Amino acid sequence: MKFTPERYSIADKRMQPFIDADEIWGFIRETRSTKERVRQVIQKSLNKERLSLADTAVLVNATDPELVEEIKEGARLLKEKVYGNRIVLFAPLYIGNKCTNDCRYCGFRVSNRDAVRKTLSDEEIISEVEALEDNGQKRLILVYGEHPDYGPEYIAHTVKTVYDVKKGNGEIRRVNINAAPLEVEGFRKVLDSGIGTYQVFQETYHPEAYKEYHLGGKKKDYNYRLTSLDRAQEAGLDDVGIGALFGLYDWRFETLALVRHTSHLEACYNVGPHTISFPRIQSAASIGITDKYMVDDPTFTRIIAILRLAVPYTGLILTARENPAVRKEVMRFGVSQIDGGTKLELGSYKTSVNEDQDLNKEQFMINDSRSLNQIIDELLDDGYLPSFCTACYRLGRTGEHFMEFSVPGFIKRYCSPNAILTLAEYLMDYAPEETKRKGWKVVEENLQNLEKNGHKNVPAIRKKIEKIKKGERDVYF
Ligand code: SAM
Ligand code: SF4
Numbered sequence: 001m002k003f004t005p006e007r008y009s010i011a012d013k014r015m016q017p018f019i020d021a022d023e024i025w026g027f028i029r030e031t032r033s034t035k036e037r038v039r040q041v042i043q044k045s046l047n048k049e050r051l052s053l054a055d056t057a058v059l060v061n062a063t064d065p066e067l068v069e070e071i072k073e074g075a076r077l078l079k080e081k082v083y084g085n086r087i088v089l090f091a092p093l094y095i096g097n098k099c100t101n102d103c104r105y106c107g108f109r110v111s112n113r114d115a116v117r118k119t120l121s122d123e124e125i126i127s128e129v130e131a132l133e134d135n136g137q138k139r140l141i142l143v144y145g146e147h148p149d150y151g152p153e154y155i156a157h158t159v160k161t162v163y164d165v166k167k168g169n170g171e172i173r174r175v176n177i178n179a180a181p182l183e184v185e186g187f188r189k190v191l192d193s194g195i196g197t198y199q200v201f202q203e204t205y206h207p208e209a210y211k212e213y214h215l216g217g218k219k220k221d222y223n224y225r226l227t228s229l230d231r232a233q234e235a236g237l238d239d240v241g242i243g244a245l246f247g248l249y250d251w252r253f254e255t256l257a258l259v260r261h262t263s264h265l266e267a268c269y270n271v272g273p274h275t276i277s278f279p280r281i282q283s284a285a286s287i288g289i290t291d292k293y294m295v296d297d298p299t300f301t302r303i304i305a306i307l308r309l310a311v312p313y314t315g316l317i318l319t320a321r322e323n324p325a326v327r328k329e330v331m332r333f334g335v336s337q338i339d340g341g342t343k344l345e346l347g348s349y350k351t352s353v354n355e356d357q358d359l360n361k362e363q364f365m366i367n368d369s370r371s372l373n374q375i376i377d378e379l380l381d382d383g384y385l386p387s388f389c390t391a392c393y394r395l396g397r398t399g400e401h402f403m404e405f406s407v408p409g410f411i412k413r414y415c416s417p418n419a420i421l422t423l424a425e426y427l428m429d430y431a432p433e434e435t436k437r438k439g440w441k442v443v444e445e446n447l448q449n450l451e452k453n454g455h456k457n458v459p460a461i462r463k464k465i466e467k468i469k470k471g472e473r474d475v476y477f
Contacts, residue, residue, distance in 0.1 A: 006052050008260075012267035015230045017223045019205050024053070024256050031057035038067045042074035045309040046081075048405070050266075056259045059306045060252045068302055075305035075333040078312055083404065084411055085446075086387045086419045087379055088337040089372065090139040090176070091132055092319070094346050095120050095158050097363070099145030101217030103203070105245065107284035107363050108145045110216060115285065116361045118346040119149060125161050131349040133170025135341050135372045136430035138388035138422065140172050141199070143363075144179040146219060152186035155179060156193035163194060169429045169473050173390040176241070180218070181228030187235035196393050197274050199241035200228045204248040205257030213248055213289070233269040239398060240265070241317070243277030246295045246303065255303055259310050274401060275315040275337065276307055282321050282366070285359040301330055308334025313405035323367035328382065341372035373435055376426070380438045385446055387419030388426065391476040412450060417461045418476045420446055424468045425475075 009020045031054060041055045051059075059071055096119035099108045108115060120128065132140065142158060144150045159175050176197040177190065190198065202225060204210050210222045219225060229240040242261050244254040262272045280295055281287075295303065307316060318327060318335040320342040327338060343349055344362040357365060368375075379386045391414065392400035403410050420443055427439040443465070451458045457477075464475045 006054065006263075008053075012264050014268045015227050015234065017226050018264040019207070019226065019257060019260060021206055021208070021253075024205075024253055024260065027053050027057040027256060028060065028252050031061055033058050033061040033063075033067070035064075035067060038062045038070065042070060042309060045312055046074060046078055048082075048312065050262075050312070051259070051310040053256055053259055053263070056256055056306065056310045059309060060255055071309065072301065072305045072333055075308040078308060079332070079334050079336075082312065082411075083336060084416060085383060085385045086336070086389075086415060087331060087384045088139070088315070088387045088389065089137075089340050089375070090141060090174075090337060091135075091137045091339050091341055091372070092143050092178075092344070093125075093128060093132065093140050093162070093349070094143045094344055094363070095125065096147065096150055097145050097346060098147040098149060099217070100148070101146050101219040102215040103219060104213045104215060104288040105203075105248065105281050105284065107286060107359055109286060112286035112360070114360045116358075118361075120158075120346060122161055124347055124350075125158060126165050127350045128347065129162050129165040129172060130167045130170070132341075133165065133167045133172065134430075136170075136388075136426045137341070137372065138172060139174045139176070139196075139390060141176040141178055141197075141339075144177075146180035146217065150179065152182055152189040155190050159190070159193040159195055169425070171474075173388075173474070174393055178241075181225055182231065184231045184235045187232045187237050191235060191237045195237075196390075197239045197241045198229075198232055198237055199243065199275070199277065200225065200232075201243035201245060201277060201279070202226060202257070202261070203245045204254065205244060205261070206249045206253055209249040229265065229273070230268065233265070233271075238269065238271050239274045239393070241275040241277060242273045243279065243317075245279050245281060246300070247281035247291075247293050248289070249293055251293070251295050251299060251303055255306055255310075258307065262311050262314070272311065272402070273314055275317050276311065277317045277319075278303060278307065279319060279321055282364040283359065284364040297326055297329075300326070301333060304330045304335060305333040313402045315401045320366040320368040321364065324370065324378070327368060328378070331382075331384070338375070340370070340375035342366055342369070373431065376431070377435055377438065380435070380442050385416070385419045385442065386423055386426070387415075388422035389415065389418040389476070391418045412453070412455050413457065414477050416446065416450060417457060417464075420461060421464055421468065421475055421477075424465050425473060428468060 174196045178199040317337045
């Protein structure tokens with residue numbers, strides 16, 4: 001994959017801030033989006049080249065409905081050709097909601113005196129994870145407020161606790177983290193506990209806007225947060241996730257800033273972000289923001305298509321903040337990971353039967369409360385291949401998204417077979433009859449597709465499926 005970095009007013013240096021807001025606005029104001037340019041940029045991405053900021057601005061500024069459709073179609077093509085039909089599934093597990101920060105958009109903010117604060121005990125973590133395993137989950141993201149109780153040792157302890165829980169054939173094979181930024185030493189400790197990705201969202205990349213939303217606590221420091229994933233990299237944690245909270249500031253700025261963050265990580269560490277997230281603000285207790293920058297559904301789809309084209313090697317995550325219809329729509333344009341069976345209230349996987357959300361106990365409102373199996377059912381109906389694969393990360397094939405994208409045959413050799421195998425495990429252990437019926441059909445169709453495309457490993461995959469049918473688990477390439 002080719003990428004010719006642009007020259008920026010702030011040179012990329014490790015651990016140094018890299019966002020120049022005027023420069024980003026300059027790209028937006030000065031870039032023209034002619035039909036020809038838009039098509040060139042789409043083609044560049046389809047040729048597996050990373051887009052520059054100027055290229056991304058061309059896509060962001062394209063407003064002609066016909067061109068917007070071409071951008072979406074380009075993203076769809078890229079996704080289909082490069083990644084195929086896999087969708088990776090995970091669930092969030094909130095560990096503790098104590099928080100010393102005062103982020104105006106969040107129900108956990110310290111100034112929300114009505115928030116019910118809770119930190120799961122080890123026993124509660126274990127019973128939550130057992131409940132998640134009973135549903136068939138294999139990948140979790142642990143979420144924490146920012147609080148002295150949730151230091152690196154504590155985070156590492158909770159990660160180990162989660163990995164130790166094995167119930168029946170259930171186990172969690174990949175734990176990701178969404179927590180406050182740490183010092184280099186702290187990142188090292190958390191890395192040693194065996195995590196996958198560490199996510200820190202900048203929320204808004206605009207320094208002035210950032211100040212307006214972050215009223216108290218350590219998170220007030222824009223630069224400390226901006227350079228947090230540099231510190232992760234310095235600690236050897238090269239699997240990082242970036243994100244912006246859409247609705248805080250102009251979406252065009254945030255989209256370019258995400259690409260700028262990507263180029264910073266590439267320039268300094270030779271590796272871009274593993275994943276990009278683009279949550280949209282949802283209702284929350286004590287929320288104090290206007291809807292000036294809210295992003296509507298058509299714009300949201302555009303943002304996802306643009307990010308897919310701009311950073312074609314990175315995983316794109318979409319959560320249950322979005323409703324089922326939006327999720328279905330945007331999966332076509334680039335989203336590769338979604339959560340399923342999501343519950344935000346602390347301790348609720350074990351106890352609650354889909355009760356209404358109590359916003360003083362949860363961070364924000366979700367709009368997709370379907371069970372994991374309902375989501376898998378829909379994915380199967382829509383021709384996707386649900387995947388719980390964790391093979392690359394466990395075999396040390398790091399940078400897997402990058403390899404999927406840039407190593408010819410990688411997906412057919414590893415990703416599709418492993419997606420099929422993890423789906424087979426799910427069908428054997430957790431699926432109801434109707435899902436089993438659909439699921440085995442999808443498994444067979446995918447095997448035949450691989451065969452049709454001349455892939456020699458189909459007999460080996462079939463052998464492994466037989467092993468799974470006989471009771472073997474955690475079988476992968
Ligand atoms: N406390 C840590 C932090 O702020 O980095 C951990 C992450 S926080 C629990 C998870 C993410 O949820 C935040 O980074 C933010 O982007 C998002 N978030 C907060 N309030 C939200 C809201 N009202 N709607 C949607 N997402 C929200
Ligand atoms: Fe705390 Fe994170 Fe919520 Fe901010 S977004 S109040 S840091 S939990």
